[in-house]
Amino acid sequence: MRKAYPIIISKVDDTVPFSVYIPDFDAYTQGEDIADAINMARDLIGLTGLAMTEDFHQEIPLPMSVKFKLKETDTLTLVDIDFDKYKRENDRTPVKKTLTIPSYLNTLGVEKKINFSALLAQALRETLKV
Structure with a gap:
């Protein structure tokens, strides 16, 4: 409208x-x-x-x-x-997504205390240019 x-x-x-x-x-x-x-x-x-x-x-x-x-x-x-x-x-409602990554990346990410959700959101914003 x-x-x-x-x-x-x-x-x-x-x-x-x-x-x-x-x-x-x-x-x-x-x-x-x-x-x-x-x-x-x-x-x-x-x-x-x-x-x-x-x-x-x-x-x-x-x-x-x-x-x-x-x-x-x-x-x-x-x-x-x-x-x-x-x-x-402007909808910021979180949506749960299931994804698959190699085990070694998961292990390294957990060791480095990476927030996987934040990283994925950042990568999507950069890729989509929003």
């Missing part, structure tokens, strides 16, 4: 380069530059939407469901998000 939400980007001061307000979620974030502000807004929308559905059993608000006013210095843009894809990409 891909949706596009309005966000309001404001230049506050030099200590916080860009402030972002997401009216439909009544939420704020910030970014170092415009691209970072958009990415931070997308992440906040994703996290908030998932928390609403999974933790609080609420529906995710529809885009542009809230009226808002812009100041003259504000920039209005849209941020798209696919909640299903966001959930898949």
Whole structure:
């Protein structure tokens, strides 16, 4: 379910380069530059939407469901998000896997106190470039 939400980007001061307000979620974030502000807004929308559905059993608000006013210095843009894809990409639920390795590697790994699960996860992230 891909949706596009309005966000309001404001230049506050030099200590916080860009402030972002997401009216439909009544939420704020910030970014170092415009691209970072958009990415931070997308992440906040994703996290908030998932928390609403999974933790609080609420529906995710529809885009542009809230009226808002812009100041003259504000920039209005849209941020798209696919909640299903966001959930898949951020799901950290452990999954048990059975694998086979040569006995000597197992022996050496145990002697060196290697965390096999962490090593496999690291190798998969590197191989999959995620």
